[in-house]
Amino acid sequence: MDASIKIKDVTRYLEEWAPLSYQESYDNSGLITGDLSTVIQGVLVTLDCTEDVVQEAIASGCNLIIAHHPILFRGIKKLTGSNYVERTIIKAIKHDIAIYAIHTNLDNVHTGVNKKICDKIGLHNIRILSPKPDTLNKLITFIPTEYAGQVTAALYAAGAGQIGEYKNCSFQSEGVGTFLPTEATDPYIGERNKQTLVNEIRVEMIFPAHLKKKLLNTLKEAHPYEEVAYYISPLLNENQEVGTGMIGDLSTPMEPLDFLRSLKNSMDLTVIRHTALPPRKIQKIAVCGGSGSFLLPKAIQAGADIFITADVKYHEFFDADGQITIADIGHYESEVFTKELIMDVLMKKFHTFAIIFSKTQTNPTSYI
Incomplete structure (x- = not known):
């Protein structure tokens, strides 16, 4: 093992790709537990960090977990194990496992989460939907x-x-x-x-x-x-390389139902909640991984035929107002392929320690 590869080497590389300054004000991306000077033994890549994920890291000999979602979003005053967040943090610290989150900063770079969705559904001519100033x-x-x-x-x-x-x-x-x-x-x-x-x-x-x-x-x-x-x-x-959501085009327009069937297949979906389908073929598509309903006006303004996102509330579906189709594919489902994205980036740079794709199912919702 190359003793020169430390946690700080991995985090520095990730932050060149997705700078922490690009995260949203409410977010908590970055190193959450651990010491940057610790030598890497192995990396476990996951969407969410839970107690089961920490146990998987222990069993796999990994001392760094890289998660998309931060286990801590806000400050805590006690660590008593009273909830899953505290138990996860305690378990990680006890076993000298570092936890690193790469969340909205990865959402906001043009090669990040939304680019992965665009690639999965086959869009081209893609660009940031709401560029950041x-x-x-x-x-x-x-x-x-x-x-x-x-x-x-x-x-x-x-x-x-x-x-x-x-x-x-x-x-x-x-x-x-x-x-x-x-x-x-x-x-x-x-x-x-x-x-x-x-x-x-x-x-x-x-x-x-x-x-x-x-x-x-x-x-x-x-x-x-x-x-x-x-x-x-x-x-x-506005920075055309940084911002929320993405928009792009299908190479060939599709009938709405055919597109939804294709979307279920490409994103491995169980169900899609959607508003009324348009009376025309679908070609221009806006996407936002995770909770993206705040981008609906931007998607309409950009002329998208359909907006793919998650966590849309009942009354927010009415805001489509016949101008666009909203397709809610689920939060976990919209971002689960982020694990592949992070894995691919790490594998291009680091070859002297194991980088493992987490097998733990962290989706908190189920369907029947």
Whole structure:
């Protein structure tokens, strides 16, 4: 076993994929129990963390459970084993098992939960249904002309300048920078106490806000100046790569009943609760894993023929109002394939310890 692989290595990798800053305010994604410096013995991937899942981890020799849903959503004041949450936490701590949750941050990335649903039902031309604002920053900096290439290349490599599928995006303009180094400086260009003029390139780039510290460190390391001039501004722009729900198209329109039958098969469903079917074929489809009724207005606005989600309340079905078909497929059923998604991502990176797909059934609902 490679002793260098610790829990923090796995969580860091997951958070590069689904940054914790993308989780919703009510959520509790991240490490819930455990020590980040612990060496990985094995990983158990599950949708929910329960007492039975912890027991499965013990039996399988896994000391890290990665769950989609957090076992803790809010603070607790006692650990007495009075309910399943407390019992699960106590059992995990007793057996030195770490629990990590990757929840709404994974819902909100464009390669996350909703992308998995879109893939399962065969959608193409997929995009975020409700993109998030306030997740982007803009960097402006000034670089001596002869160093512009190497500095911008370093910033690109650190995650700046990507807009959708376009990488290495920036706006650059030429100008003249002026400065006068004082006696306390050690200027890379120019001399102390002499006014200096340098041909510079003004570079502007967009980057994800959570990368701010990394980008600044990269800029300062790559830039030749002792003192680097830069501006960082938050942007109100919607981030097309981050947000809730997804929408896409079937390659061939389908009759409504045929589509629902296909949906039951592709998502392995027992039952679908739905509103009235449209008098036309279905092609444009909106999805949201888990409780997504709040996105119904967005799905209607986007022109979706059907909205696939879960946990729709009785009166919320009326809100379809003949404009769209709502298909409630169940919370567990809409997200159970998230286990495959997490497993696939981990398997691409880590090969020196076991990564096990949980066999424990955690769906709290049954059908007859």
